[in-house]
Amino acid sequence: MEKPLEELIYRLSRLPGIGIKTARRLSYFLLESDEGEVKKLAESIVEAKEKISECSICHDYTDTDPCTICRSDRRDRSVVCVVERPQDVQVMEQTGKYNGLYHVLHGVIVPERGVVPGDLRIKELLERLKHEDIKEVILATNPTKDGDTTARYIARMLSDVEGIRVSRIAHGIPVGGDLEYYDNLTVATALAHRTDFKES
C-alpha cells in the first residue's frame, strides 16, 4: 500500500473506537471526497486544537479566556457545578435548568490507574472558593465508583470551608427508564433516596 495512505489509516486507527477496518474505510472515503472538503476537515482539526484551550477560571474548553459562561453577567455566580469533563458542561447546559457557574475537573480519581487528586483541577476549585462569593458547590461527577470517590474527596476538602452548601446530583432511575433494566445498586439507591410524593 502507498505510504501516505498507510500513514493516514494508521493515524485514524489511533482514535478511540476507530478500528483498523473503520480507519481504512474512512481513508478511502477521504481519497474519494472533494479536495476542498477534505482540507476543511484537516483545518478544523488544527484550528480547534490551536484556538481552544482551558478557561483559566472554570477549566472548560474555550476559545476566549475567560469563557462565555465565566464572563456572563446573567449567570448566578453563587453556585458552581463540578463536572468531570468539558462535554458534561454541554449536557448540563442542554437541560436549560441550570444557570450557575461550572468547574471542570478533567477526570476523576482512579487510584488503580494512578490518577490522584493532584492530576485534577481540584486545587483550582478550592482557590476559586477563596476569591469568589460561592454559596453552593453541586458535585455532578458521574454516579460511578470513581465519580463517587471523587465527589466524596471534594466534599471532605470542603467540609471545613464556612458557609458553603455541598450537594450531590440525585441518583435514581432515569426519567422514562424501566426498573427492569437497571442494576440492583441503582434501584436500591433510588429506593433509599425516595422523596415524599403527594398527589394534590
Add this chain to the structure above:
Amino acid sequence: MEKPLEELIYRLSRLPGIGIKTARRLSYFLLESDEGEVKKLAESIVEAKEKISECSICHDYTDTDPCTICRSDRRDRSVVCVVERPQDVQVMEQTGKYNGLYHVLHGVIVPERGVVPGDLRIKELLERLKHEDIKEVILATNPTKDGDTTARYIARMLSDVEGIRVSRIAHGIPVGGDLEYYDNLTVATALAHRTDFKES
C-alpha cells in the same frame, strides 16, 4: 459551544458511519490529545489527499504514476483483475494468490441511482485491452446485484474481443457480501474457483 469545536464536530460527523455523538467524542479526544499528534493526523489527511491520485493505467490509488503494480516486471501482464474499488486491490493482494494486474472501476453500475457505465473506468479497460497483451479478464466485482450487473455488462462488451478469456470470481463469497469483509482464504478460494463468464 465554541465555534472551532462546533466546526470540528460538524466536519467529523459528515464522515460515513460517524454520528454526531461519535463526532463529539472524537473532538473532545483530539482536544485532550498531544498537539503534535493532532497535527500529524491533520497533515496525514492533507498529504494523502495531495499525494495520492489514480494510476493512469489501472486507476488504483497511487503516489507514483504508473503505480507499483503496473510498473512491476514481476507481475503476470497477461491477466487483469477488475475490481470495484481501490480497497479491493488490497484485499486481493493480501491473499498472496494473485500475481496479475488490476483494473479499478471506481464503482458499479446502479441504474436507480443514475450510475451508468460512463461513470466507471470501463472504457479505460477496453482501451487497455487494445494496447496490452491481455489473455484473461477476471471480473471480481462483488457478488451483489449491482456487482453482477456490472460484471455482465463488461462481459458483454468483451464478448467480441478475440482471444480473451473472461472469468468471474466464484460465489465462494455469500451473495450480498462485500469483498472487504472476508478473510484471505475465502477470497483466495473465490479467486481459484473463478468460472468462465460469457453474457449470451
